[in-house]
Structure formats: C-alpha cells, structure tokens
Amino acid sequence: xxxxKQHKATFxxxxxxxxxxxxxxxxxPLAVVWLYSFGRNVGLTxxxxxxxxxxxxxxxxxxxxxxxxxxxxVAALTTLICLIIGFPIALAxxxxxxxxxxxxxxxxxLPFWTNLLIRTYALITVLRTEGYVNKSLGWxxxxxxxxxxxxxxxxxxxxxxxxxxxxxxxxxxxxxxxHLPFMVLPLYAALDRLDRSLIEASLDxxxxxFRTLTQIVAPLAAPGIISGVIITFVPALGAYLTPDLMGxxxxxxxxxxxxxxxxRANDWPFGAALSFLLMYATFxxxxxxxxxxxxxxxxx
Amino acid sequence: xxxxxxxxxxxxNRRSILQGLGAAAVGLSLTGALAGCGSKEDGAKIGGTGEExxxxxxxxxTYIGETTLGDFKGVSxxxxxxxxxxxxxxxxxxLRAGNPGFDVIVPSNDxxxxxxxxxxxxxLDHAQIPNIKNVDPSFINVAYDPGRxxxxxxxWLVLGIGYRKSKVKGKPDSWKVLFDSPEYKGRIxxxxxxxxxxxxxxxxxxxxxxxxxxxxxxxxxxxxxxxxPNVKAYHEDNGQDLLLSGEVDLxxxxxxxxxxxxxxxxxxxxxxxxxxxxxxxxxxxIPKGAPHPKNAHAFINYLxxxxxxxxxxxxxxxxxxxxxxxxxMPDAYKNNPVIFPPAxxxxxxxxxxxxxxxxxxxxxxxxxxxxx
Amino acid sequence: MNLFKRAExxxxxxxxxxxxxxxxxxxxxxxxxxxxxxxxxxxxDSKRNIVWRGFTFKYYGKVLENxxxxxxxxxxxxxxxxxxxxxxxxxxxxxxxxxxxxFPGKTAVEGTMALPIVVPEICMGVAMLVFFAKLDWPTDxxxxxxxxxxxxxxxxxxxxxxxMVVRARLAGFNKEQEEAAKDLGATEWQAxxxxxxxxxxxxxxxxALLAFxxxxxxxxxxxxxxxxxxxxxxxxxxxxxxFSVTPEVNAASAILIFLTILLTTVALKLQDFTKATA
Numbered sequence: 001x002x003x004x005k006q007h008k009a010t011f012x013x014x015x016x017x018x019x020x021x022x023x024x025x026x027x028x029p030l031a032v033v034w035l036y037s038f039g040r041n042v043g044l045t046x047x048x049x050x051x052x053x054x055x056x057x058x059x060x061x062x063x064x065x066x067x068x069x070x071x072x073x074v075a076a077l078t079t080l081i082c083l084i085i086g087f088p089i090a091l092a093x094x095x096x097x098x099x100x101x102x103x104x105x106x107x108x109x110l111p112f113w114t115n116l117l118i119r120t121y122a123l124i125t126v127l128r129t130e131g132y133v134n135k136s137l138g139w140x141x142x143x144x145x146x147x148x149x150x151x152x153x154x155x156x157x158x159x160x161x162x163x164x165x166x167x168x169x170x171x172x173x174x175x176x177x178x179h180l181p182f183m184v185l186p187l188y189a190a191l192d193r194l195d196r197s198l199i200e201a202s203l204d205x206x207x208x209x210f211r212t213l214t215q216i217v218a219p220l221a222a223p224g225i226i227s228g229v230i231i232t233f234v235p236a237l238g239a240y241l242t243p244d245l246m247g248x249x250x251x252x253x254x255x256x257x258x259x260x261x262x263x264r265a266n267d268w269p270f271g272a273a274l275s276f277l278l279m280y281a282t283f284x285x286x287x288x289x290x291x292x293x294x295x296x297x298x299x300x
Numbered sequence: 301x302x303x304x305x306x307x308x309x310x311x312x313n314r315r316s317i318l319q320g321l322g323a324a325a326v327g328l329s330l331t332g333a334l335a336g337c338g339s340k341e342d343g344a345k346i347g348g349t350g351e352e353x354x355x356x357x358x359x360x361x362t363y364i365g366e367t368t369l370g371d372f373k374g375v376s377x378x379x380x381x382x383x384x385x386x387x388x389x390x391x392x393x394x395l396r397a398g399n400p401g402f403d404v405i406v407p408s409n410d411x412x413x414x415x416x417x418x419x420x421x422x423x424l425d426h427a428q429i430p431n432i433k434n435v436d437p438s439f440i441n442v443a444y445d446p447g448r449x450x451x452x453x454x455x456w457l458v459l460g461i462g463y464r465k466s467k468v469k470g471k472p473d474s475w476k477v478l479f480d481s482p483e484y485k486g487r488i489x490x491x492x493x494x495x496x497x498x499x500x501x502x503x504x505x506x507x508x509x510x511x512x513x514x515x516x517x518x519x520x521x522x523x524x525x526x527x528x529p530n531v532k533a534y535h536e537d538n539g540q541d542l543l544l545s546g547e548v549d550l551x552x553x554x555x556x557x558x559x560x561x562x563x564x565x566x567x568x569x570x571x572x573x574x575x576x577x578x579x580x581x582x583x584x585x586i587p588k589g590a591p592h593p594k595n596a597h598a599f600i601n602y603l604x605x606x607x608x609x610x611x612x613x614x615x616x617x618x619x620x621x622x623x624x625x626x627x628x629m630p631d632a633y634k635n636n637p638v639i640f641p642p643a644x645x646x647x648x649x650x651x652x653x654x655x656x657x658x659x660x661x662x663x664x665x666x667x668x669x670x671x672x
Numbered sequence: 673m674n675l676f677k678r679a680e681x682x683x684x685x686x687x688x689x690x691x692x693x694x695x696x697x698x699x700x701x702x703x704x705x706x707x708x709x710x711x712x713x714x715x716x717d718s719k720r721n722i723v724w725r726g727f728t729f730k731y732y733g734k735v736l737e738n739x740x741x742x743x744x745x746x747x748x749x750x751x752x753x754x755x756x757x758x759x760x761x762x763x764x765x766x767x768x769x770x771x772x773x774x775f776p777g778k779t780a781v782e783g784t785m786a787l788p789i790v791v792p793e794i795c796m797g798v799a800m801l802v803f804f805a806k807l808d809w810p811t812d813x814x815x816x817x818x819x820x821x822x823x824x825x826x827x828x829x830x831x832x833x834x835x836m837v838v839r840a841r842l843a844g845f846n847k848e849q850e851e852a853a854k855d856l857g858a859t860e861w862q863a864x865x866x867x868x869x870x871x872x873x874x875x876x877x878x879x880a881l882l883a884f885x886x887x888x889x890x891x892x893x894x895x896x897x898x899x900x901x902x903x904x905x906x907x908x909x910x911x912x913x914x915f916s917v918t919p920e921v922n923a924a925s926a927i928l929i930f931l932t933i934l935l936t937t938v939a940l941k942l943q944d945f946t947k948a949t950a
Contacts, residue, residue, distance in 0.1 A: 114925050400805075
C-alpha cells in the first residue's frame with residue numbers, strides 16, 4: 001500500500017473522477033433525502049426540515065425492527081443458497097477450457113437480460129397450482145400410484161398440488177432465481193486468479209476434493225466470496241417486487257414498507273428515515289470490515 | 301386496476317353489436333359528421349393559439365381508443381405522445397417534485413383531491429371544453445371536485461367480488477365471505493391497497509367509506525389479523541389472473557377486470573356485495589407546468605366528444621360517464637350487468653374522499669396486519 | 673461411457689466430472705425453464721399467459737409495429753451501453769485507488785462507495801427525482817442527450833458494483849510484478865496497461881456484465897428520472913404488465929433474448945477470429 005503523499009500526481013489522476021462523480025451525483029442528491037429524514041410533512045408536497053428525530057424514533061419501533069429482522073433473515077438465506085448453488089458453477093467456469101468460458105458465462109447471464117418483472121411472471125406461470133411443476137409432479141405421483149397397483153399394493157392417495165406460490169418459500173425461491181448471477185460473477189472473478197499449483201499440490205498430497213475446496217480454495221477465494229455475499233445480500237435485502245408478487249399475506253419485507261412510504265403513504269420523511277437506517281447499518285458493517293482488514297495489514 | 305378490456309369481451313355478441321350499429325347507422329353518421337366539423341373548427345382555432353402542435357399525454361396502458369390519437373391529429377394537427385403509468389401513487393410521486401413535461405394526466409378521483417390540495421392542477425377553462433355538455437349530469441357535481449373545476453370524468457369503476465361459480469356456494473353477495481369467515485380458507489385474495497381495504501371493511505360494518513374513525517381502524521385491524529390465515533394473498537391489482545388461473549376462487553377486484561376474464565371463462569362471475577362498495581372514477585386533468593395547456597384543453601374536449609368517446613368505450617369497454625357516447629353504444633355494452641351494475645346496488649356505493657389524517661393510519665395499521 | 677474414456681480426467685477438470693455436469697445442468701434448467709415457457713407463450717393465441725389457445729405469430733408482428741416499444745428498447749440498450757462503459761472506467765479507477773493508496777478518510781470513501789449498492793432503489797430514485805428537478809435539468813433535448821439524466825443515475829448505481837468486483841480481484845495481485853515492470857523502466861501508465869490491466873481483466877468483464885444487467889433491468893430509478901420522451905424498456909414493460917403479462921410482452925422479451933444471443937455469438941466469434949489471425 002502506497003502513501004498518497006508520495007505519489008500525488010498518480011493518486012490524483014486515479015482518484016479524481018470516481019470521487020467527484022460520487023460526490024456530485026450521489027452524495028448531493030442523497031443528502032437532500034437525508035435531510036428529509038429529519039423533517040415532517042407540511043401539506044402534501046412540502047417537507048419542513050425541522051431537525052426532528054421522530055421519524056427515526058418511529059422507525060425503531062418494534063414493528064419495523066421485526067420486519068427488518070425478518071428481511072435480514074430472508075436475504076441471508078437467499079445469499080447462502082446462492083452461494084451453495086453458485087460456487088460450483090463459478091468453479092466449473094474457472095476450470096473449463098478457455099474457449100468454453102465465455103459461453104458458460106453467457107449461459108448464466110442470459111436469463112438476467114430478460115426484464116425482472118417478466119422473469120418473475122414466468123416463474124409464477126411455472127410454479128402455480130396448475131403450473132408445470134405441479135403438473136409434472138402430479139404425473140409422476142399418478143405413475144407411482146399405478147405402479148404400486150400393478151404390483152398388487154394399495155394406490156397412493158390422490159395428488160394434492162404443492163403450494164409453491166404465495167408463501168415465504170416462494171419469496172426465497174424467487175430471490176434466488178433473481179440474484180444468482182450476482183453471486184456467480186464475483187466468485188468467478190476471484191477464483192480465476194487462484195494459483196492452480198496450490199490446488200494440485202493439495203490433491204497430490206492426498207487431500208480429497210472436498211477438503212481441498214474448504215481448506216485451500218475457499219480461503220484463497222475469500223475476497224471474492226465476501227464481495228459476492230455483499231453484492232447478493234444487499235440487493236436481496238432491498239427486493240420489493242418478488243415479495244409483492246410471489247409472497248403470501250405475511251411475506252412483507254422492509255423494502256416493501258419503504259416503497260409504500262414513498263408512494264402510497266406519501267410520507268417521504270419516514271421513508272427516508274427507514275432507508276437511512278438501512279444504510280447506517282451497512283456503512284458501519286463495511287467500516288468495521290475495513291478497519292479489521294487494515295489492522296490485519298499492519299500486523300503483518 | 302386493469303385498464304384494458306379487449307374487444308373479445310363482446311366477441312360472442314359481435315353480431316348484436318353489428319345489428320346495433322346498423323340500427324344507429326343513420327344517427328351515427330350524422331353525429332359523426334357534425335362532430336367532425338366541430339373538431340375541424342376547433343383545430344383551426346388551435347393553430348391560431350400559436351402553441352407548437354405537440355402534446356404529452358400520461359395515461360394508463362390500453363386506456364385509449366385504437367385510432368383516437370391518430371384521429372385527433374387528423375382534426376387538430378397536434379401530435380400526441382402517450383406515456384404510461386401503472387398506479388396513482390407513481391403518478392403522484394413523479395409529479396411531486398415538478399412536472400417533467402406532461403400536458404394531460406389521468407388520475408383517479410381521490411388523487412384529483414390530493415393534487416388539488418397540493419396545488420398541482422390547472423383550473424380547467426370550461427369555455428375551451430364545450431363538450432362538457434356530453435358528460436352525464438350525475439358526474440358534474442361530485443364531492444371530490446365540485447363543479448368540475450379541475451377534472452373531467454373519463455371512466456368509472458366499482459369494487460366487488462369476482463368468483464368461480466362452480467367452487468362457491470350460491471352468490472357470495474356479502475363482504476362476509478372475504479372479510480370475516482373461514483368458509484373459503486386459502487382460496488381468497490384481497491387487495492394490497494391499505495385505504496381501499498379499510499374502507500371496504502367499514503362498509504361491511506355498516507359505515508360510510510368516509511366515516512371511519514381511528515377507533516374503527518383498530519377494530520378493523522383486529523378483524524384483518526383474525527382473517528389473515530384464511531387469505532392466500534394480498535394481490536397487487538392482478539386478482540383477475542389469480543382467479544382465472546384457479547389459484548383462488550374468490551377475489552376482491554374491479555368490475556372491469558372481472559368482465560374481461562368472464563369472456564375467457566364462463567365459470568366466472570362478479571357481484572357487488574349487498575352492504576355496498578366503493579366507486580372510483582378516472583379523470584382527465586392538466587398538471588401545473590404543462591407546456592401546452594391550450595392543446596391540452598383541445599385534447600380533453602376531443603376525448604369528450606360523442607363519437608371519440610364511443611370509439612374509446614368500444615376499445616376499453618369500461619363504464620363511460622359520457623352520456624352522448626354511451627347513447628351510441630350497442631345494447632350489449634349498455635345492458636351488461638357487470639359493466640353497469642344495477643342501480644339499487646350502485647346507490648349504496650360511495651366515492652372515497654382523500655383523508656390526510658387517516659391515510660397514514662391506514663398504512664401503518666396494514667403494515668401491522670401484514671407483519672402479524 | 674465413451675465420453676469419459678477418451679482421456680483421463682485431470683484433477684482440475686471439474687467441468688468434465690459427472691456430478692459437476694449434473695449440477696450445471698440442474699442450475700441451467702432452473703434458470704431456463706421459466707424462460708422457455710415464456711417463449712412458448714409468446715406464440716399463444718390468447719391475451720393471457722394462462723391457457724394455451726393455439727399457435728400464432730401475430731404478437732411478433734405487433735411488437736415490430738409497436739414504435740413506442742421499439743424506441744424504448746433502443747433507449748434501454750443505448751443507456752445500458754453508455755452506463756457500462758462509464759462504469760468500467762470509474763469502477764476500475766476506484767478499485768485501483770482503494771487497493772493501492774493509503775489516504776486520509778479512506779474508510780469513509782470506502783463506505784460511501786458501497787452506499788449506492790445498499791441504498792433502497794426507491795430512495796435513490798426519489799433522490800434523483802428531486803436532484804434533477806432542483807437543477808432544472810433540461811428534459812427536451814434531442815436524442816440521445818435527453819437520456820443524460822437516466823444515464824447519469826445508472827452510472828452512479830452501477831460503477832460501485834464494478835469497483836467491488838475488481839477490488840476483490842486485485843486483492844490477490846502480486847505487487848512485485850508491477851514494481852518489477854517499473855524497475856525495468858516502464859512508466860506508470862505502461863505498468864498499468866501491461867501488468868495491472870491484464871490481471872484485472874476477468875474482474876472487469878464480470879463487473880461489466882453486472883453493470884450492463886443492472887442498467888438494462890432497472891425500473892425504479894429510471895422511472896423517477898425519465899420524462900415523457902425518454903421511456904425505457906423496463907418502464908414501458910412495467911406499465912404494460914403490472915396487471916398481467918400479454919403475449920406481446922413475451923414476444924418482445926423473446927426477441928430481446930434472441931438478439932442478445934446473436935450479438936454475443938458474433939462478438940465471441942469475432943474475438944476468436946482475431947485471436948486466431950493475430
């Protein structure tokens with residue numbers, strides 16, 4: 001790590017554009033909304049920034065904290081499932097022959113260039129009570145039932161379609177469906193730079209594939225895993241469309257609540273307070289992570 | 301609410317439509333010609349106002365006649381650029397910080413009230429809209445916009461119960477089946493719009509949709525939590541799809557949406573519960589900061605013309621408040637009990653007024669219901 | 673069996689192992705089955721995606737005739753392309769900055785850089801709405817300048833994703849390589865171009881794919897930054913299908929899918945070709 005003072009010209013040429021962009025087009029617009037979070041509605045479109053903390057007080061009520069906690073749990077589970085599905089895929093892409101790699105990446109990405117809403121509706125078509133999943137399962141069930149009859153046993157009870165939609169299971173399935181590439185891409189970017197000789201050495205020395213994976217590959221790919229986890233977890237936490245369209249009566253996530261404040265409830269100050277609570281939490285987490293990295297760096 | 305009803309609604313009745321058209325042919329061509337002349341004169345006048353011949357129309361999807369925009373260009377020379385929004389909330393949120401250039405918008409009645417209170421609409425110059433005379437008189441003096449200073453009615457609709465006849469005993473003509481009974485456990489879908497839900501529960505409890513108190517909200521909240529295990533989903537206004545695909549057997553929806561799927565499935569019907577229900581009306585308004593207000597007036601005037609109104613109704617098949625246009629429509633439309641429900645039931649239905657104090661309470665209570 | 677007997681599977685050829693192939697096949701099935709249904713229903717002769725009512729091409733005709741939809745598609749691709757290019761540049765610079773330098777306020781910059789990923793879309797949409805309204809950003813510029821507000825918003829939420837992916841990639845870079853290059857007389861720029869950039873390439877590609885995907889799919893933020901003349905594909909589609917998907921929208925998506933496959937195939941083939949001839 002270099003000190004910026006020793007390389008001022010290089011530092012400036014690298015840092016100026018991203019930092020300026022971030023300030024002008026992100027910090028400034030967001031600062032306005034941040035100020036709103038300390039204000040209150042006066043009439044329908046005016047917000048009086050009175051410096052009140054009442055919005056935050058309201059956002060910290062158990063009702064919203066519980067929804068927040070539930071959303072974190074759903075997003076965490078989604079991220080975990082994405083990691084379990086995505087890690088082998090990223091590994092396969094990494095170790096595929098070079099000419100196949102772009103095609104495999106494309107195969108993973110292609111579904112995600114279809115509009116999110118259309119994709120969600122497509123998933124709903126497949127999952128509904130009279131959809132293809134239930135139809136196929138029903139068909140297998142009937143088959144098994146008639147097989148049993150053929151060998152002289154009592155048939156199975158009649159097929160009851162599985163409730164695959166409008167519950168929390170559906171929300172998580174939908175979120176995994178939507179967020180998988182967010183996990184695969186960073187994993188691929190990180191795994192690709194692994195020193196293969198380390199893995200080969202581990203295998204040669206008698207470690208199994210699983211052990212090599214957990215003891216050698218995973219620690220080496222840790223930065224990629226972390227960025228993949230963040231990139232998947234955070235958008236999953238902010239998802240509102242999937243719970244809206246695929247969830248049941250109790251599948252409400254924090255982003256749904258926030259969206260309602262900005263739209264239906266027309267309560268921008270409260271919506272802003274909820275949004276910024278979410279951001280404060282993440283900001284602190286990331287700052288902690290950076291501090292830990294840095295102290296680790298210093299020690300070494 | 302779904303603003304699209306395809307012409308297929310009346311495919312079965314095409315012949316009767318044609319007959320109706322034939323019977324009215326003489327009258328039609330006469331009014332059409334007259335209307336055409338009138339418009340052309342209007343068009344000449346617009347040219348004189350010096351506004352560039354452009355207009356930005358912010359509308360719901362498929363909520364306009366197939367040729368209406370082209371016809372308007374023909375008579376006025378004004379190019380209409382139509383963009384689409386999907387909910388009133390979006391429309392309001394988008395215009396809140398300032399009008400990005402829309403000339404004519406189509407908010408529902410309670411949002412007209414909101415926007416008037418927020419000073420977001422231009423007062424209409426009735427002198428520039430002579431076709432106001434075509435609007436059914438019962439739609440002129442309405443509580444949400446007395447004297448129609450800011451809005452003119454485009455369509456209206458009513459909430460009720462859409463249901464699958466073979467799966468439901470008799471006619472579910474009370475809100476009880478949706479709101480207060482485990483009879484159809486796991487087979488009902490309700491709206492996710494907090495305000496509408498609380499007001500309809502109020503109706504079920506024998507109150508006016510505009511007469512709820514914070515105490516009522518508490519009572520209703522408890523009822524909703526009690527009913528929640530019986531509810532399959534709070535739908536995002538796509539209840540007709542849930543009903544048609546067999547996902548649920550009873551759904552809280554607008555009459556137009558159910559009328560649409562009744563043409564695809566004979567097993568579906570619609571009823572307005574005996575306790576009464578809530579009416580909605582979509583209206584034509586001009587937002588503050590509209591770049592072409594004169595063109596906007598001319599366009600609204602054109603949409604209210606008898607012939608143009610008829611063409612719109614033919615495409616979207618929603619109930620029209622345009623009496624002159626309705627008179628031109630065939631019986632299959634005028635006498636459809638789903639599109640135009642019986643008068644005695646309609647008498648029990650009310651328009652919801654926008655209530656600044658209760659709206660946040662509805663929202664928060666509904667958030668609690670969903671988290672419960 | 674023949675397939676596997678051809679040659680011994682090397683330890684790292686995970687792609688040739690049966691369990692891995694099964695895993696990939698299952699995942700691809702999960703990803704593609706709904707899309708295949710979607711494409712199938714684009715040929716359905718019914719207004720709704722629920723019951724099959726016979727085969728038709730008419731919705732493809734309708735899509736191609738729908739000028740609004742085609743214009744929206746053009747806008748979306750233009751914005752996604754621009755946003756991706758700018759995001760790659762800004763994101764890579766940001767990643768190098770954070771990876772290479774120690775400077776005061778670094779933790780704050782790092783945290784702020786992650787915020788566009790965290791901020792709820794609707795909150796950012798409203799922020800952008802108010803921001804451009806307060807600036808009085810002109811909305812009636814000729815194409816493609818009228819897309820500037822949307823493009824700026826897209827770059828803002830896309831480039832931190834690129835930065836994050838590239839940064840993770842850089843974490844394993846052996847700095848001595850770059851220093852060796854400089855010792856051997858390479859300038860700062862040469863070292864960056866010839867040593868660092870090739871190392872970052874997979875990260876940049878992954879980041880670019882993410883940025884393109886995010887931009888192409890964004891509805892909320894775009895909705896709040898678009899005007900009457902700047903409708904994008906998702907905004908158009910949302911207003912069309914909020915209530916139910918029609919085959920017309922399916923057909924448009926199918927066209928988009930085929931178009932993407934075609935373009936990417938051509939691009940990849942070209943790359944192979946240039947490599948082969950180089």
